[in-house]
Amino acid sequence: MKPLHIALSALLPLFALFAKANAKTIVVCADCNYCMPGDAVAVAEAGDTILIKPGTYYETNIEVDKALTIIGENFPVIDGQMLDHIITVTADSVSIQGLQVQNVGLSFIEDRAAIRLSKVSHFEIVNNKIFNAFFAIYAANSSYGIIKGNEVHGQAVEEMTSGNAIHAWYCTHLDIEGNEVYGHRDGIYLEFVHKSRIFGNKSHNNLRYGLHFMFSNDDQYYGNTFRNNGAGVAVMFSKRILMHDNLFINNWGRSSYGLLLKEINDAEIFHNIFDTNTLGIFIEGSNRITYRENDFLRNGWAIKMHGGCTDNHFSQNNFLQNTFDMAAEAQGVDNSYDENHWSEYTGYDLDKDGLGDVPFRPVKLFSYLVNQTPESIVLLRSPFVGLLNFSEKASPIFTPTNLMDHTPLMKPFSWDKKIQ
Amino acid sequence: MIEIEQLYKRFGKNEVLKDLSLAFRQKGIISAILGPNGSGKTTLIKSILGMVLPTRGRIRAFGEDIRGRWTYRDKISYLPQIARFPENLRATELFDMVKDLRQRDTRDKALIELFELEEHLQKPLAYLSGGTRQKVNLVLTFMYDNPVYILDEPTAGLDPLSIIRLKQLIHHEKECGKIVLLTTHIMSLVEDIADEVVFLLDGHIHYRGSIPQLKADYQASDVEQAIARLLAGEESPEKAFTLNPS
Amino acid sequence: MNKILKYSLYDLVRSRWMFFYFGFFLLFTLGLFWLSPDISKVAISMMNIILILVPLIATMFGLMYFYNSREFTELLLAQPIPRQHIFLGQYLGVAGSLSLSFLLGMGIPFLFYGLATSSDVGLFLTLLVSGVLLSFIFSGISFYIALKNDNRIRGFGLAILVWLLLAVAYDGFLLLGLAHFSDYPLEKYALGASLFNPIDLSRILILLKLDIAALMGFTGAVFKKFLGSNLGMIVSLIVLLFWVLLPLWSIRRASLRKDF
Numbered sequence: 001m002k003p004l005h006i007a008l009s010a011l012l013p014l015f016a017l018f019a020k021a022n023a024k025t026i027v028v029c030a031d032c033n034y035c036m037p038g039d040a041v042a043v044a045e046a047g048d049t050i051l052i053k054p055g056t057y058y059e060t061n062i063e064v065d066k067a068l069t070i071i072g073e074n075f076p077v078i079d080g081q082m083l084d085h086i087i088t089v090t091a092d093s094v095s096i097q098g099l100q101v102q103n104v105g106l107s108f109i110e111d112r113a114a115i116r117l118s119k120v121s122h123f124e125i126v127n128n129k130i131f132n133a134f135f136a137i138y139a140a141n142s143s144y145g146i147i148k149g150n151e152v153h154g155q156a157v158e159e160m161t162s163g164n165a166i167h168a169w170y171c172t173h174l175d176i177e178g179n180e181v182y183g184h185r186d187g188i189y190l191e192f193v194h195k196s197r198i199f200g201n202k203s204h205n206n207l208r209y210g211l212h213f214m215f216s217n218d219d220q221y222y223g224n225t226f227r228n229n230g231a232g233v234a235v236m237f238s239k240r241i242l243m244h245d246n247l248f249i250n251n252w253g254r255s256s257y258g259l260l261l262k263e264i265n266d267a268e269i270f271h272n273i274f275d276t277n278t279l280g281i282f283i284e285g286s287n288r289i290t291y292r293e294n295d296f297l298r299n300g301w302a303i304k305m306h307g308g309c310t311d312n313h314f315s316q317n318n319f320l321q322n323t324f325d326m327a328a329e330a331q332g333v334d335n336s337y338d339e340n341h342w343s344e345y346t347g348y349d350l351d352k353d354g355l356g357d358v359p360f361r362p363v364k365l366f367s368y369l370v371n372q373t374p375e376s377i378v379l380l381r382s383p384f385v386g387l388l389n390f391s392e393k394a395s396p397i398f399t400p401t402n403l404m405d406h407t408p409l410m411k412p413f414s415w416d417k418k419i420q
Numbered sequence: 421m422i423e424i425e426q427l428y429k430r431f432g433k434n435e436v437l438k439d440l441s442l443a444f445r446q447k448g449i450i451s452a453i454l455g456p457n458g459s460g461k462t463t464l465i466k467s468i469l470g471m472v473l474p475t476r477g478r479i480r481a482f483g484e485d486i487r488g489r490w491t492y493r494d495k496i497s498y499l500p501q502i503a504r505f506p507e508n509l510r511a512t513e514l515f516d517m518v519k520d521l522r523q524r525d526t527r528d529k530a531l532i533e534l535f536e537l538e539e540h541l542q543k544p545l546a547y548l549s550g551g552t553r554q555k556v557n558l559v560l561t562f563m564y565d566n567p568v569y570i571l572d573e574p575t576a577g578l579d580p581l582s583i584i585r586l587k588q589l590i591h592h593e594k595e596c597g598k599i600v601l602l603t604t605h606i607m608s609l610v611e612d613i614a615d616e617v618v619f620l621l622d623g624h625i626h627y628r629g630s631i632p633q634l635k636a637d638y639q640a641s642d643v644e645q646a647i648a649r650l651l652a653g654e655e656s657p658e659k660a661f662t663l664n665p666s
Numbered sequence: 667m668n669k670i671l672k673y674s675l676y677d678l679v680r681s682r683w684m685f686f687y688f689g690f691f692l693l694f695t696l697g698l699f700w701l702s703p704d705i706s707k708v709a710i711s712m713m714n715i716i717l718i719l720v721p722l723i724a725t726m727f728g729l730m731y732f733y734n735s736r737e738f739t740e741l742l743l744a745q746p747i748p749r750q751h752i753f754l755g756q757y758l759g760v761a762g763s764l765s766l767s768f769l770l771g772m773g774i775p776f777l778f779y780g781l782a783t784s785s786d787v788g789l790f791l792t793l794l795v796s797g798v799l800l801s802f803i804f805s806g807i808s809f810y811i812a813l814k815n816d817n818r819i820r821g822f823g824l825a826i827l828v829w830l831l832l833a834v835a836y837d838g839f840l841l842l843g844l845a846h847f848s849d850y851p852l853e854k855y856a857l858g859a860s861l862f863n864p865i866d867l868s869r870i871l872i873l874l875k876l877d878i879a880a881l882m883g884f885t886g887a888v889f890k891k892f893l894g895s896n897l898g899m900i901v902s903l904i905v906l907l908f909w910v911l912l913p914l915w916s917i918r919r920a921s922l923r924k925d926f
Contacts, residue, residue, distance in 0.1 A: 383837070
């Protein structure tokens with residue numbers, strides 16, 4: 001009994017060796033035994049590697065139903081000719097690397113994707129290029145996956161007929177890292193996606209949002225850049241999202257935001273830079289959120305608050321050269337503004353404690369007027385409007401009386417900027 | 421040379437010149453244009469120069485209608501009444517400018533010498549005295565050899581010596597066959613240099629005649645007396661008497 | 667005309683006022699840069715000066731120059747030159763020397779602080795161009811007012827009224843109109859009304875560089891087209907140039923009909 005046990009345990013690594021030795025690499029190229037990736041997948045067994053040589057392979061509906069590693073050499077092209085899904089993964093532990101997957105046609109019936117993951121875990125989609133796909137990477141009911149270093153480029157023209165670059169639905173524990181996504185409806189779309197991390201991505205020139213959370217909880221995103229999207233990031237109906245060290249830049253247009261918060265609870269927003277967006281952060285019906293140590297630079301409105309917002313806390317943020325620092329119809333409940341730096345602040349600091357001696361009111365009368373009559377924006381920075389703002393400042397009638405920072409910082413708060 | 425036909429000029433409701441016809445044709449004649457304040461002397465001169473635009477009537481200079489023209493002014497030298505120049509220009513620059521505008525031979529050097537202006541040439545005009553500015557003004561006027569000279573109060577602000585030199589200068593021009601039109605309030609000047617008098621009253625010519633004839637017509641010993649009597653004939657004698665007790 | 671321009675420039679560049687004007691801009695701009703390293707803040711302060719003070723000073727200076735040189739103008743009128751050349755030359759002299767003082771006063775600090783090569787060069791060029799255009803427009807308006815009014819008090823009164831109207835009151839009326847008719851689509855009206863005021867137009871020109879993010883937040887297609895492309899820039903500049911030409915044309919016309 002005992003020797004057998006020993007023998008068995010001695011054999012175990014051998015088994016492993018055997019299993020590994022048994023795993024084979026199947027090469028796909030025009031002159032190989034397998035000239036289509038689909039053929040190779042069909043004959044491969046779990047644990048095998050498929051190496052695809054450079055070339056263009058016109059194929060759709062490749063179903064990866066076993067744990068394979070598919071590696072492209074010098075980005076071989078798998079072209080779907082605008083027909084159907086290209087790769088569908090239905091097995092755990094699949095890795096797809098170095099492919100160029102392109103041309104997935106639009107469909108109004110199903111969400112066609114270049115690479116689709118369905119009910120799988122421990123997958124890796126790494127360093128692929130996906131061009132001109134309706135949906136590029138589509139993960140449904142999946143978990144513990146890595147989507148990393150992919151370049152996804154769509155040619156979306158209008159929202160109705162375009163899909164998302166990276167789309168996840170009912171997933172948990174995803175790492176979406178270092179991808180560059182542009183030209184889609186949403187750069188990254190997450191619905192019912194929990195406990196995931198989105199970091200180091202560049203999402204730009206997407207029609208709708210750079211990154212979009214719906215009904216997703218306990219996620220965090222950081223170190224991302226959102227540039228020139230319809231809106232940078234939209235976080236909706238989600239809880240406990242951590243948002244830090246992101247750059248939101250040049251998101252211009254009607255209903256265009258750096259960051260949109262809609263029905264969000266218990267979030268933390270820090271160390272972000274909001275630069276030259278029509279709206280830095282648009283907050284609607286969101287509660288228990290802290291905003292600290294963010295920079296709001298040259299935005300149309302740094303912050304616009306709409307609907308009932310309670311328990312929003314702004315501290316140590318820098319508001320620099322925004323057209324309007326803040327727009328809010330009402331003061332809200334239990335919102336606080338402390339020790340922020342406002343470049344518009346003209347008060348003084350006689351006791352030299354670094355805090356202005358006069359409170360700062362970030363809501364201007366003119367922002368109220370523009371809210372009532374949007375066309376009056378043509379009078380922005382008119383001397384007459386300056387007079388109006390001044391008299392309103394002296395005795396507020398239209399603007400919320402209590403919305404003020406009692407301890408404005410005289411100098412910008414400096415924090416360690418990880419993203420530039 | 422200068423012919424004015426049925427000239428009317430109205431400023432708003434105020435009719436300044438009424439049916440005025442006048443001609444200056446004869447060379448070598450100095451005509452003094454006289455008249456009480458508001459009689460239209462300045463308006464007449466400015467009309468000739470094209471500065472005032474006639475309401476009706478016609479002015480011809482050197483044979484052509486002056487309406488809308490400006491080249492004829494090259495043959496007329498005008499001495500304006502008040503000598504105020506750009507403050508920061510120097511006299512030399514002013515002369516240069518006029519030379520630049522007219523582009524003709526000038527005799528400014530001789531005139532500068534005549535009026536002893538050398539030491540003032542490099543000063544900004546704002547620092548010059550009234551008399552000196554008038555001398556600058558005179559140089560500007562006489563530096564061109566023109567057939568017609570129009571002088572508005574030429575002696576204003578001048579010292580006696582300069583007045584004598586100016587009279588010599590005007591006389592010299594007359595000798596050279598120039599037409600000189602002159603307005604002044606100083607009757608002795610008229611007596612000294614003018615050949616004839618044109619007397620304006622209420623916008624038309626009340627009297628025109630040579631100096632001897634003027635004196636004869638009003639049995640006066642000098643021009644001043646003749647003008648006083650001329651005015652007295654127009655207005656009530658008592659008033660004229662109080663104006664001129666001699 | 668060039669000769670008149672040349673000599674009035676000779677006169678004006680040596681004028682004490684021009685020197686003050688230049689010094690004011692120089693010190694003001696240097697002071698702003700010294701007080702605040704924040705470029706946008708500097709730009710906004712300069713914008714206010716350009717929109718309020720440049721028109722006022724151009725108007726006042728234009729009137730002063732015109733009235734002060736009346737006798738000299740008479741001397742010029744007796745010279746063999748077309749009379750409109752005299753006024754256009756003098757106008758260009760005034761507008762040119764005002765612009766020169768302004769350009770040097772604000773431009774030297776720009777160069778000194780290395781803005782010519784920074785990313786904000788567009789914004790500062792826009793500020794300079796607006797200032798120059800406003801100098802031309804408002805000295806033109808003042809010349810026209812002076813040509814039309816021999817009475818100095820009346821002339822100055824009128825000029826201040828025009829300035830007050832365009833610099834401040836116009837925007838008040840515009841805002842009142844917008845607020846009153848806010849139920850109607852107003853974007854064309856709002857943009858159109860701005861075209862009729864050179865100060866508003868310059869302001870919008872600067873806003874296109876300074877606050878584009880906020881301007882893009884608006885719904886209307888006309889707004890979007892106007893502000894979102896170069897169209898706004900081009901239209902504003904063209905209309906401003908028209909505003910420069912309008913007084914020029916009026917001066918010419920008025921000078922041909924005036925008695926002196």
